[in-house]
Amino acid sequence: MRISSPIFWGVLGLMACSALELSGQDPRAIQETYFPVPDTTYTTPAFDTKRGFTTHETMEHFLLELVQNSSNLSMDSLGMSAKGKVIWGVRSSAGADKLRVLFLGGLHGNEPAGTEALLAFMQQLSEEGHLNSYLDAVELLVIPMANPDGYDKQNRYAANGLDLNRDQTKLVNQEVVFLKKAYAAFDADVVVDFHEYKPYRSDFVSMGTFGVTSAFDAMFLYTGNLNVAEPIREATETLLVDPARKTLAAHGRRFHNYIRPVVIRGNMRFDVGATSAHSSSTSFALANSLSVLMEIRGVGLQRKGFERRVETGYLLASSFLKSAHHSKVAIQMAREQGRNARQDVVIESSKKVTQSQLDFIDLSDGSLRTFDIEKHDGLALSPQLIRSRPMAYIILPEAAHVIEKLRILDVEVEPLPMGQYEVERYVITENRLKADFFEGFQERIVSATTESEDMDLPADGWWVPADQERFNLAIECLEPEAHCGLIRYRVLEIENTIPILRVIKPTLK
Numbered sequence: 001m002r003i004s005s006p007i008f009w010g011v012l013g014l015m016a017c018s019a020l021e022l023s024g025q026d027p028r029a030i031q032e033t034y035f036p037v038p039d040t041t042y043t044t045p046a047f048d049t050k051r052g053f054t055t056h057e058t059m060e061h062f063l064l065e066l067v068q069n070s071s072n073l074s075m076d077s078l079g080m081s082a083k084g085k086v087i088w089g090v091r092s093s094a095g096a097d098k099l100r101v102l103f104l105g106g107l108h109g110n111e112p113a114g115t116e117a118l119l120a121f122m123q124q125l126s127e128e129g130h131l132n133s134y135l136d137a138v139e140l141l142v143i144p145m146a147n148p149d150g151y152d153k154q155n156r157y158a159a160n161g162l163d164l165n166r167d168q169t170k171l172v173n174q175e176v177v178f179l180k181k182a183y184a185a186f187d188a189d190v191v192v193d194f195h196e197y198k199p200y201r202s203d204f205v206s207m208g209t210f211g212v213t214s215a216f217d218a219m220f221l222y223t224g225n226l227n228v229a230e231p232i233r234e235a236t237e238t239l240l241v242d243p244a245r246k247t248l249a250a251h252g253r254r255f256h257n258y259i260r261p262v263v264i265r266g267n268m269r270f271d272v273g274a275t276s277a278h279s280s281s282t283s284f285a286l287a288n289s290l291s292v293l294m295e296i297r298g299v300g301l302q303r304k305g306f307e308r309r310v311e312t313g314y315l316l317a318s319s320f321l322k323s324a325h326h327s328k329v330a331i332q333m334a335r336e337q338g339r340n341a342r343q344d345v346v347i348e349s350s351k352k353v354t355q356s357q358l359d360f361i362d363l364s365d366g367s368l369r370t371f372d373i374e375k376h377d378g379l380a381l382s383p384q385l386i387r388s389r390p391m392a393y394i395i396l397p398e399a400a401h402v403i404e405k406l407r408i409l410d411v412e413v414e415p416l417p418m419g420q421y422e423v424e425r426y427v428i429t430e431n432r433l434k435a436d437f438f439e440g441f442q443e444r445i446v447s448a449t450t451e452s453e454d455m456d457l458p459a460d461g462w463w464v465p466a467d468q469e470r471f472n473l474a475i476e477c478l479e480p481e482a483h484c485g486l487i488r489y490r491v492l493e494i495e496n497t498i499p500i501l502r503v504i505k506p507t508l509k
């Protein structure tokens, strides 16, 4: 159906702004014009029913049958949700030199297209066909429902009301602990975390005549964080995201880098890319994996356009698998270079601000309109405050309890060596609690300078060497100002001193 009558669109627009939330967003005309239903027929559990989605139980049956009939897939329990539901991982066969690719879905329980796309993807993999042939050089671990408690309620959060994608270092949710352990044991070269985003946001009401909605089937969220090694950032874009863009374009999908409105004192700007280690894409990249978070257009749409959303996720999963196969050696090399990169530690950075343009669907007439926007680009950061890269951090005995968190994150921690070293102590210049709450607690905001001294290392304490795969993640945990730092998150409570030292070099006696 083609709809061109301006009266129709006008009436639709009036209805749309009040009824969008109730109707599950997206008037039918917008769906038919911009997001038509694909020809593909899916037979995963959600498509057995007209209402609702796959449940943890129906997924379990589906996966059990799948692996029973498959010669190349197996499944195992990676752990339990708070309510005792198994977090399942499906694996393809291992091989010594295979590239290891981890796909995650359903970390936010109300973003079902990711989970369903991964089920459809595994269904294809279990059958002989073109996808299957990539498994000769790729080992897959697929975790289709990372947050079963949230998923069964189609609720974003875990059973305790916390956001599992904001718990990268504090590790208060058992689901996240199991996921981090599974990631570390698998030692993923590539991680793709499948999510959905909300196309119609309250901030968009003021745009256009009756408001606008997002025009993109998918958005790519990958990191610009300067503490991620540059070879990792570059390879993520060129080896994974670029080919996925081509795949989406070839299938008539609109897409964009992840872009999010931020309203400050009535002025709207748009943030691009991932910078904070809050979110999985930056966190896994700091751990030296190539990492992308996919945002499929879907939150709030309920079943609307579900076939298309699932197909978008399926196309992306297939593209990432194919790219991993195609670029196996280059990805392994990027990780090797990432491991050996020795860039300065960036404490503060600023985003490049430009005037730019962005397309939206105008709800008053259904047209695709281009708006002028102010863009704050997280993929083009410049450092504002840096510290030298230490050869190690020392954790003093009073902070011993943070070692457990670091080990869950696969950060290597050793007993202190003997000897004299030049070390830097932090001198606190600011120390306060943030007024508003984040994930149920108030973050500690600390600023510090450093003072160096030569010291004979004490007998007790811990040594976090720079010469390790996950050191950039250790930096994020241990620098006092870091966004997801153990001090900011108050895993390590401090008053006047910080029981962490930076080791600069050995000193000759």
Ligand SMILES: [Zn+2]
Residues within 6 Å of the ligand: 108, 111, 195, 196
């Ligand atoms: Zn999400």
